[in-house]
Amino acid sequence: xxxxxxxxxxxxxxxIVTSEGLLWPISRDxxxxxxxxxxxxxGVSICGAMSYNGxxxxxxxxxxxxxxxxxxxxxxxVDYHLPVIIMVxxxxxxxxxxxxxxxxxxxxxxxxxxxxxxxxxxxxxSPNDVGQIxxxxxxxxxxxxxxxxxxxxxxxxx
Amino acid sequence: xxxxxxxxLKALIPHVNDDDIxxxxxxxxxxxxxLNPRPLNYVAVGAMGQASSHxxxxxxxxxxRRVFIFDGDGSILMNLGSLVTIxxxxxxxxxxxxxxxxxxxxxxxQPLPAADTIDFEGMARSAGYRGSRSFNxxxxxxxxxxxxxxxxxxxxxVMEIVPGQLYPRDYDYIHSAAARxxxxxxxxxxxx
Numbered sequence: 001x002x003x004x005x006x007x008x009x010x011x012x013x014x015x016i017v018t019s020e021g022l023l024w025p026i027s028r029d030x031x032x033x034x035x036x037x038x039x040x041x042x043g044v045s046i047c048g049a050m051s052y053n054g055x056x057x058x059x060x061x062x063x064x065x066x067x068x069x070x071x072x073x074x075x076x077x078v079d080y081h082l083p084v085i086i087m088v089x090x091x092x093x094x095x096x097x098x099x100x101x102x103x104x105x106x107x108x109x110x111x112x113x114x115x116x117x118x119x120x121x122x123x124x125x126s127p128n129d130v131g132q133i134x135x136x137x138x139x140x141x142x143x144x145x146x147x148x149x150x151x152x153x154x155x156x157x158x
Numbered sequence: 159x160x161x162x163x164x165x166x167l168k169a170l171i172p173h174v175n176d177d178d179i180x181x182x183x184x185x186x187x188x189x190x191x192x193l194n195p196r197p198l199n200y201v202a203v204g205a206m207g208q209a210s211s212h213x214x215x216x217x218x219x220x221x222x223r224r225v226f227i228f229d230g231d232g233s234i235l236m237n238l239g240s241l242v243t244i245x246x247x248x249x250x251x252x253x254x255x256x257x258x259x260x261x262x263x264x265x266x267x268q269p270l271p272a273a274d275t276i277d278f279e280g281m282a283r284s285a286g287y288r289g290s291r292s293f294n295x296x297x298x299x300x301x302x303x304x305x306x307x308x309x310x311x312x313x314x315x316v317m318e319i320v321p322g323q324l325y326p327r328d329y330d331y332i333h334s335a336a337a338r339x340x341x342x343x344x345x346x347x348x349x350x
Contacts, residue, residue, distance in 0.1 A: 009218070035218065035247050038239025042211040046202065049215030052342050057215075075204030080338060 017089025040065030159184025245286030
């Protein structure tokens, strides 16, 4: 689905939810270039800057890093209207529990925080949700706005 | 001995080609915009400390262009990990200039922590930059610029500076949609 959305640049700081099923397979795929970062807000800037010539990029992080990057997302994604696409593993979320109902405070607050920031986001929890990824990415680039995918459980590499 | 910032910027002007990208921050940005207005000046990075990361994104996405980053010492302190990220990314078209004045100039000239002992040249070298050097005189800076820019990046140059002539702080422009569109248009006008 990421390839289908014409993304070949992956900017990543490892996240335990997506490490095995997403980042490792991407890292082994020669069609992708992976830029490994030291802090998540770097990735917001890298992806935003790449977008100026139409280069599509995906930032792959964990929700802790998302929280650490809110000011960068506010400035670069929202104020500057740049299409920063972020996939966020929800570390600690219970299987089959909606994030808003999670017993984990750091998970439960994520969607309300994104809503408060008026950020576009979608939950990827089951295989049925995956099909929406390319359209959401297209919309983000068409409208030059950020979009955040919340990954609710560990994806399985095929 | 220290360089005047505007003198350092004037020394850089003949070395910046039309198709190079320049990412600059704070007072260095305002001075550069006045001294060398050009379409490929990337004038706003949104959040303090992020210039090096914007520069890396631009360098990765535009491998045939050189990317100059005119950073501040307070700024790069907010994003020191980016030195390692830049090194790891292996970009050979990135030239990182740190204008070190030891203070948060636009925030009231408050001192940086450990301002007298920070070694940015050493940090860049330790992070894996291909080259790193420091300058505290204009003559030495001018004499070394051509050779520095002939080397593959990432390269760092740290200049110990004091303010020279100060140019207006036009925050409205740098954060404007017009500024971003102007850069985007220039970047895409001639793809190289």
